[in-house]
Amino acid sequence: MPKSSSPVPDIPLLRTAWDYADERLGLGEVMALAAKKTVPQHKHSFWYYWGGISLFFFLVQCVTGVLLLVYYRPGPEAYESVRAITYDIEFGWLVRSAHSWSANLMVFSIFVHMFSVFFMKAYRKPREFGWWSGLGLLGLAMIFGFSGYLLPMDELAFFATKVGLEIPATMPVVGEFIGNMVRGGPDVNANTIQRFFALHVVILPALFIPLLMFHLWLVQRHGNAVPPGEEKKPASERRSIPFFPNFMAKDLAMWLLALNVLALLASLYPWQLGPEADPLAPAPVGIHPEWYFMSQFQVLKVLGEWFPGLTGEILGLAIFTGGGLLWALIPLFDTGSRFEQRARIATWIGFFALAAIAITTIWGYAALE
Amino acid sequence: MNYPVWDVPGIGSGWVIGMIAIFHVMISHFAIGGGLYLPIAEATAMKRGRKDWLEFLPRHSKFFLILTGVYGAVSGVGIWFAIGLAAPEATSTLIHNFVFGWAIEWVFFMVELSTVAVYYYTWNRIPARLHLKVGWLYAAASIMTLVVINGILTFMLTPGEAWLAVAGTGEESSKFFQAFFNPTYWPSLILRTLVCLSLAGIWALVTGSLLDGDRQAALKTTVVRWSVLWLLPSFFLMPFVFLWYLLVIPESAKDLLSLGVSTIGSGTFTQVTRTVLISIMSSATIVFVAYFIAYRHPREFRFGYACMLLIVALLATASTEQAREMLRKPYVVGEHMYSNAVRKTPVKIDGKMVTEVEHFNTSGYLTNTPWATGDEKVAWAKTDSERETRIVPVSTGESQRPAATPETLWRGELMFRGQCLACHTREGYRSMKRLLHGREYESIGNALGMLHDYSEDSPYRAFMPPLVGTEGEIEALQVYLDQLVNGTAESTPSQSVVAEPDKGDSTGHAESAGG
Numbered sequence: 074m075p076k077s078s079s080p081v082p083d084i085p086l087l088r089t090a091w092d093y094a095d096e097r098l099g100l101g102e103v104m105a106l107a108a109k110k111t112v113p114q115h116k117h118s119f120w121y122y123w124g125g126i127s128l129f130f131f132l133v134q135c136v137t138g139v140l141l142l143v144y145y146r147p148g149p150e151a152y153e154s155v156r157a158i159t160y161d162i163e164f165g166w167l168v169r170s171a172h173s174w175s176a177n178l179m180v181f182s183i184f185v186h187m188f189s190v191f192f193m194k195a196y197r198k199p200r201e202f203g204w205w206s207g208l209g210l211l212g213l214a215m216i217f218g219f220s221g222y223l224l225p226m227d228e229l230a231f232f233a234t235k236v237g238l239e240i241p242a243t244m245p246v247v248g249e250f251i252g253n254m255v256r257g258g259p260d261v262n263a264n265t266i267q268r269f270f271a272l273h274v275v276i277l278p279a280l281f282i283p284l285l286m287f288h289l290w291l292v293q294r295h296g297n298a299v300p301p302g303e304e305k306k307p308a309s310e311r312r313s314i315p316f317f318p319n320f321m322a323k324d325l326a327m328w329l330l331a332l333n334v335l336a337l338l339a340s341l342y343p344w345q346l347g348p349e350a351d352p353l354a355p356a357p358v359g360i361h362p363e364w365y366f367m368s369q370f371q372v373l374k375v376l377g378e379w380f381p382g383l384t385g386e387i388l389g390l391a392i393f394t395g396g397g398l399l400w401a402l403i404p405l406f407d408t409g410s411r412f413e414q415r416a417r418i419a420t421w422i423g424f425f426a427l428a429a430i431a432i433t434t435i436w437g438y439a440a441l442e
Numbered sequence: 443m444n445y446p447v448w449d450v451p452g453i454g455s456g457w458v459i460g461m462i463a464i465f466h467v468m469i470s471h472f473a474i475g476g477g478l479y480l481p482i483a484e485a486t487a488m489k490r491g492r493k494d495w496l497e498f499l500p501r502h503s504k505f506f507l508i509l510t511g512v513y514g515a516v517s518g519v520g521i522w523f524a525i526g527l528a529a530p531e532a533t534s535t536l537i538h539n540f541v542f543g544w545a546i547e548w549v550f551f552m553v554e555l556s557t558v559a560v561y562y563y564t565w566n567r568i569p570a571r572l573h574l575k576v577g578w579l580y581a582a583a584s585i586m587t588l589v590v591i592n593g594i595l596t597f598m599l600t601p602g603e604a605w606l607a608v609a610g611t612g613e614e615s616s617k618f619f620q621a622f623f624n625p626t627y628w629p630s631l632i633l634r635t636l637v638c639l640s641l642a643g644i645w646a647l648v649t650g651s652l653l654d655g656d657r658q659a660a661l662k663t664t665v666v667r668w669s670v671l672w673l674l675p676s677f678f679l680m681p682f683v684f685l686w687y688l689l690v691i692p693e694s695a696k697d698l699l700s701l702g703v704s705t706i707g708s709g710t711f712t713q714v715t716r717t718v719l720i721s722i723m724s725s726a727t728i729v730f731v732a733y734f735i736a737y738r739h740p741r742e743f744r745f746g747y748a749c750m751l752l753i754v755a756l757l758a759t760a761s762t763e764q765a766r767e768m769l770r771k772p773y774v775v776g777e778h779m780y781s782n783a784v785r786k787t788p789v790k791i792d793g794k795m796v797t798e799v800e801h802f803n804t805s806g807y808l809t810n811t812p813w814a815t816g817d818e819k820v821a822w823a824k825t826d827s828e829r830e831t832r833i834v835p836v837s838t839g840e841s842q843r844p845a846a847t848p849e850t851l852w853r854g855e856l857m858f859r860g861q862c863l864a865c866h867t868r869e870g871y872r873s874m875k876r877l878l879h880g881r882e883y884e885s886i887g888n889a890l891g892m893l894h895d896y897s898e899d900s901p902y903r904a905f906m907p908p909l910v911g912t913e914g915e916i917e918a919l920q921v922y923l924d925q926l927v928n929g930t931a932e933s934t935p936s937q938s939v940v941a942e943p944d945k946g947d948s949t950g951h952a953e954s955a956g957g
Contacts, residue, residue: 119746163707312656319739326734330750333727337757340716343709
């Protein structure tokens with residue numbers, strides 16, 4: 074980038090600093106690339122922000138997670154350390170609340186992002202790998218949530234994890250082996266916390282971060298997809314805005330709004346810590362997983378009632394496996410606007426999935442009453 | 443309906459008022475700020491010869507008329523209903539002092555409603571200069587409604603020394619102007635005026651966002667940018683006026699804030715402070731978001747973005763109003779009436795000036811509540827005097843407690859409804875079940891004892907009113923709360939001394955509390 078197009082104000086000191094950095098880091102090239110990149114502008118542009126919002130909550134997770142790491146002690150002292158974080162350590166309650174709330178908000182944002190991508194048909198060629206890597210990120214985010222949920226080792230976390238781990242244990246042949254491996258034995262105990270902790274702070278980040286980088290690189294490579302309605306318009310009627318600074322300024326404004334929502338929830342509704350888990354005590358009434366597992370929980374519960382025994386469990390696993398596969402392979406079915414019938418079927422599948430998740434989640438909470 | 447003690451499950455009566463009030467503030471402040479926006483915009487358009495603005499403004503004024511004239515008026519009446527139900531004693535105090543003020547406010551309100559209708563329906567039908575004058579008349583009337591109502595609202599936080607000196611004597615209205623122009627009147631008036639200007643800008647952004655950025659590029663650019671400028675006065679002046687406001691609020695409110703600031707690290711006693719911080723953050727966010735999304739790229743500013751700004755404005759309004767309400771704790775009328783409707787200042791009882799706290803503690807709360815019938819008062823007084831002989835002890839390890847007879851539970855529930863329900867619910871907002879979770883019978887008694895003793899060094903003094911009543915009444919409340927939280931109290935056959943008028947069992951007794 075020529076020096077005259079430097080983005081900094083024409084102040085000698087700032088110009089010198091910019092030139093110094095530009096010469097060594099090639100910032101001008103990055104600026105030129107950002108200025109060339111555009112983002113489509115249409116009535117559904119609002120949905121483009123949800124990927125960025127998910128990323129923002131992930132960054133909050135990283136910062137607050139590192140702060141929690143300073144005081145958290147996995148193993149037999151887990152509960153006591155979380156109690157100290159929540160009640161004794163200055164601003165520990167706020168950091169823990171921000172971590173827990175941002176985890177939930179991140180999963181929520183990823184869900185919104187996924188459905189918006191689905192309905193805008195942004196999984197079509199050449200964006201199939203973006204879709205698959207996004208699904209991988211959602212899966213990892215949910216395992217992040219599940220593994221983090223146990224770490225305080227309070228009553229609710231203990232029993233919810235115990236119930237949750239019974240699901241993979243029902244798989245034929247390998248179920249018991251997998252269950253024991255994840256738990257570190259036949260029961261949920263301090264060993265399980267140790268394993269979940271390792272999973273939560275080492276293994277999952279090691280998988281999540283490279284996959285996230287890959288996903289972002291694909292977004293950069295292929296740009297934002299436009300919905301089919303916009304695609305039909307002649308090029309002269311399509312509008313777009315520069316990524317930098319127009320879209321980026323709006324994206325940052327969205328982050329600011331997301332921060333407001335997070336601050337409101339974390340400060341006015343701090344995350345509570347229940348009584349310490351007692352493995353010998355009976356499970357409290359109405360034990361249930363986090364909201365993003367409620368749909369699966371309810372389906373398994375209902376199938377277990379309708380088809381008692383192994384049949385219900387296998388049926389449940391078959392539905393999830395089949396549904397997940399269908400969802401993941403949709404880019405291979407709905408490949409482009411040339412096949413209108415397939416496009417319509419895919420849209421209906423999306424509506425069905427959205428309705429099924431919403432209804433079974435609400436049903437699950439209603440059944441707890 | 444369970445008037446006069448209004449039992450709203452889940453959210454509590456306070457949030458019913460809160461929700462209506464937040465909605466009302468969003469609209470009524472827009473009515474005032476927008477009242478200035480319209481004639482200023484019209485005058486600017488005429489001065490600059492902007493015909494396109496004069497085509498946009500009638501559309502904006504239609505939206506303005508419907509929103510303020512219909513929803514503003516309805517929600518305002520809604521607040522009246524709600525406060526009358528949730529806090530009848532406090533509402534009575536306000537009416538007795540400010541009935542004339544309210545009458546004046548209603549006159550201005552009627553002028554406001556009439557002129558806004560004339561303003562909208564006479565666009566391009568009467569001479570432009572005359573139309574503009576109607577707009578200015580509307581602006582003046584709407585500002586006057588704020589000038590009047592602000593005196594009544596601020597009175598509730600800071601009634602002022604002069605009014606407090608005559609409170610309870612029956613001559614309170616003689617200090618009308620002192621109560622009206624109370625210590626927080628001016629900073630609050632300026633704060634609210636700034637909020638009005640901001641809301642005028644934000645609502646104008648809503649209608650401005652509907653303009654076509656391609657076909658009406660110049661109009662949209664100027665309207666959006668001009669509307670964003672309306673946010674600037676509050677952004678720059680609000681911190682200074684807010685500091686002024688903090689300087690004049692009562693010591694109890696300052697104590698509450700400083701308690702929150704000093705304990706924010708541990709997260710205890712910080713609800714007000716946290717709400718104030720949310721209010722500051724969301725107010726600042728509005729300006730930044732409006733700059734980045736609207737001012738810098740006005741043609742791309744769409745309805746969805748405007749709605750987001752509106753939501754943040756709602757958040758700012760909600761947190762500010764809630765913080766203002768909580769700052770009054772433990773009073774509903776500062777230094778005069780506690781949030782449980784018990785007066786702090788002496789009142790004339792049987793020809794003598796005594797405090798209600800003292801009176802209820804010696805003569806009984808239930809037996810002196812204005813909401814009980816004569817028969818109930820007599821019966822409860824008798825029950826209280828015979829308490830020692832009637833208690834059926836139940837062994838609870840090292841201590842003894844009275845049996846949870848239906849009659850005791852009923853008296854306990856009446857105490858709960860009379861003194862706790864204004865701020866707490868059983869299982870929802872500020873839930874007693876959650877707050878007392880893990881406490882045994884004795885521990886609940888200790889907490890009630892602290893509230894009853896109300897010692898100078900108690901941290902609860904900053905936000906809780908004193909718990910009044912005789913020993914027997916407080917014990918009944920203790921039994922009731924234990925039953926509510928632990929569900930363990932043993933029950934013996936009913937010894938009810940007052941026949942339930944409608945129902946034969948103990949569960950419906952509370953319905954008869956009003957007599």
